[in-house]
Amino acid sequence: MSYHASRRTLLAAAALAAVTAGGAASVARGSRPTPDQPRPAPDDPRPGDRAPGPERAARLLGRMSLEEKVGQLFVSRAYGHSATDPDPADAEKNLAQFGVRTAAELVSRYHLGGVIYFAWAQNTRTPHQIAELSNGLQRAAAATGAGVPLLLSTDQEHGIIARIGKPATLLPGAMALGAGGSTAAARRAGRVAGTELASMGIRQDYAPVADVNVNPANPVIGVRSFGADPRAVAGLVAAQVRGYQGVGVAATAKHFPGHGDTETDSHLGLPVMRHTRAQWEELDEPPFRAAVAAGVDAVMTAHIVFPALDPSEDPATLSHPIVTGILRERLGFRGVVVTDALDMAGVRQKYGDDRVPVLALKAGCDQLLNAPDLALAQRAVLAAVAAGELSEARIEESVLRILELKARRGLFADPYTSAERVDAATGTAGHLAAADAIAAGTTTLLANPEKLLPLDPGAAPRLLVTGTDPASPSGTTGPPTSVLARELTALGCRASAVAPSRAVAAAPGHAAVLVCTYNVPEGESPQRTLVAELLATGVPVVVVAIRNPYDPARLPTCAAELATYSWTDVELRAAARVITGATRPAGRLPVPVPGRYPLGHGLAYD
Numbered sequence: 001m002s003y004h005a006s007r008r009t010l011l012a013a014a015a016l017a018a019v020t021a022g023g024a025a026s027v028a029r030g031s032r033p034t035p036d037q038p039r040p041a042p043d044d045p046r047p048g049d050r051a052p053g054p055e056r057a058a059r060l061l062g063r064m065s066l067e068e069k070v071g072q073l074f075v076s077r078a079y080g081h082s083a084t085d086p087d088p089a090d091a092e093k094n095l096a097q098f099g100v101r102t103a104a105e106l107v108s109r110y111h112l113g114g115v116i117y118f119a120w121a122q123n124t125r126t127p128h129q130i131a132e133l134s135n136g137l138q139r140a141a142a143a144t145g146a147g148v149p150l151l152l153s154t155d156q157e158h159g160i161i162a163r164i165g166k167p168a169t170l171l172p173g174a175m176a177l178g179a180g181g182s183t184a185a186a187r188r189a190g191r192v193a194g195t196e197l198a199s200m201g202i203r204q205d206y207a208p209v210a211d212v213n214v215n216p217a218n219p220v221i222g223v224r225s226f227g228a229d230p231r232a233v234a235g236l237v238a239a240q241v242r243g244y245q246g247v248g249v250a251a252t253a254k255h256f257p258g259h260g261d262t263e264t265d266s267h268l269g270l271p272v273m274r275h276t277r278a279q280w281e282e283l284d285e286p287p288f289r290a291a292v293a294a295g296v297d298a299v300m301t302a303h304i305v306f307p308a309l310d311p312s313e314d315p316a317t318l319s320h321p322i323v324t325g326i327l328r329e330r331l332g333f334r335g336v337v338v339t340d341a342l343d344m345a346g347v348r349q350k351y352g353d354d355r356v357p358v359l360a361l362k363a364g365c366d367q368l369l370n371a372p373d374l375a376l377a378q379r380a381v382l383a384a385v386a387a388g389e390l391s392e393a394r395i396e397e398s399v400l401r402i403l404e405l406k407a408r409r410g411l412f413a414d415p416y417t418s419a420e421r422v423d424a425a426t427g428t429a430g431h432l433a434a435a436d437a438i439a440a441g442t443t444t445l446l447a448n449p450e451k452l453l454p455l456d457p458g459a460a461p462r463l464l465v466t467g468t469d470p471a472s473p474s475g476t477t478g479p480p481t482s483v484l485a486r487e488l489t490a491l492g493c494r495a496s497a498v499a500p501s502r503a504v505a506a507a508p509g510h511a512a513v514l515v516c517t518y519n520v521p522e523g524e525s526p527q528r529t530l531v532a533e534l535l536a537t538g539v540p541v542v543v544v545a546i547r548n549p550y551d552p553a554r555l556p557t558c559a560a561e562l563a564t565y566s567w568t569d570v571e572l573r574a575a576a577r578v579i580t581g582a583t584r585p586a587g588r589l590p591v592p593v594p595g596r597y598p599l600g601h602g603l604a605y606d
Helices: 003-021 054-063 066-072 088-098 103-110 127-142 174-180 183-199 230-245 277-293 320-330 356-363 374-386 392-408 419-425 429-439 480-490 500-506 526-536 569-580
Strands: 074-076 114-117 151-154 156-158 252-256 298-301 336-338 444-447 462-467 494-497 512-517 541-545 560-563
Touching: 054 392, 066 074, 066 374, 066 392, 074 103, 074 374, 088 103, 088 374, 103 114, 103 127, 103 374, 114 127, 127 151, 127 183, 127 419, 151 392, 156 183, 174 183, 174 230, 174 429, 183 230, 183 419, 183 429, 230 277, 252 277, 252 320, 277 298, 298 320, 320 336, 320 356, 336 392, 356 374, 356 392, 374 392, 429 569, 462 480, 462 500, 462 526, 480 494, 480 512, 480 569, 500 526, 512 526, 526 541, 560 569
Parallel strands: 074 114, 114 151, 252 298, 298 336, 462 494, 462 512, 512 541, 541 560
Antiparallel strands: 444 560
16 A cells, blocks of 8 residues: 555544544643642752742742843753763763853853753763752752753653663553553553652653654654544543643643654654644644643644645744644643754754744744754844844743743752652652553554464463564663563563574474564565565464554564554563463554554454
8 A cells, every 4th residue: 555545544544533532622721730839948049939830930030131031941952971070071072062061061151941861962871860960950050140940851752762761660652552542541651750750850751742643654753642543642642741740740742733644754854744724623633732721831842844824834843823823822822832852954944043943932932942052042042132033021921931830840849859769769669560550451462363372371382583673762671572582481481582584494393483573664675574484484473563553564464463562671571461361452553554454453362
């Protein structure tokens, strides 16, 4: 089936699901949640002025210089595992990019409002190290003139996007939760994830993804989405928002106005969304409307062109009709609008790096994330104020929203954390058990025509596990074939993992060969060839799609097919339990697989 036919199939299926269920556009607009009342901290830099809410934010705003106000708008990367003592290589990166050697100096020089953590920036080695980094950064912020605590953030979506790995708890990602279909499980996952992030000093997560994935060729969203049914996605998004924010972490619904039907990765180019206005209202809007109704603290914009919403061909991040006209006015969102990263190609193709932050603010954005040249970006905003292109009142409008968010999440009362909090919250037995319980409902049995599954571990079957071994999303799990073999062996099978180059020769004599597949393309491919050659041996072949559930439609028919939606240990443990019958398959496809399976498909054991 061609890409365009596949895309039409998914659009039609999603639209039908929305219409049948009545859609989610009628979700009532909710009010903002009441401010949290966290306990005061003895080391609060301003102990006499802890009252959270608008009053404190307004008082603080009145004490700030223009440079400090502009600094609050920016959230930047910083290199190093420590705020004051980074490794020499990270100090050199900071010096080359920011003119300072340490993250603490970066906070001070640029009056930053926040810092985003990345594994590649050496920020997220261990939970205790992250907590120490967070405390060091908060001390640096407290020592500045304004003394405003930082909003520390990361992309911990779980599933295929996880910046923090073991010993922190890794949970099923969005599409796995979509397969489980439980809003209670999605909320529980948000609470577990948020509790662990907060213990490390991280008070904003760039999750959940609110995009409705109706394009099997989408290169950047895919399984990061809860699915193709806008009503189901809306319910799960709202549940995750409540889960995160119920434990004091700001949730961020992304990527507005919807990135689910694009053909280009916005990290590498500028995608164009071809939905009509009516399709947007039916398919893309409901999850964002539900997030707003759930009181979401922040919404992240997309670097996509959406002609039906703004014919100017400006990226949505820079579009006043989209950010202000639709998100603010139509949806009634009063929280913080954060841009997607400003170092991505999608927002840099039409305008220079000096114009992008100014245009984002004019569009209605508040937080400017990861500018490629921080000094240039801040100078550009200050110059725009001096020239009258941006008013200081417009800057203050965004700063006030940011300060109110920080107050609501308890940062003025207690911006710090401790080793004791990390130990009490991160990777606990209860959280790990919760992750396994949630994952148990997500593995989807797509095909079992020969009733090969479940395998009988009592017979100690010999199993061969092979296929693709992508790097762990967090760098702390896998490799997938070895993990799956280990888990099957723990359940009573005799399983061994081999490289694809040895699998065909090794297959004879085994009860089954399990092949882990990863993003199988249409047409001929090494993965398709491997499956075909294994089938020719006469040994039953079980396909385990460890990322996209579309893989089986691009492979020969096998004895059994499963989808796990990610390849971290928690999903592979769940798959092993389903394969051996320790648990029954419960997942249902949250997206249709064009040419093979409809939305909602999923088999059970007799």
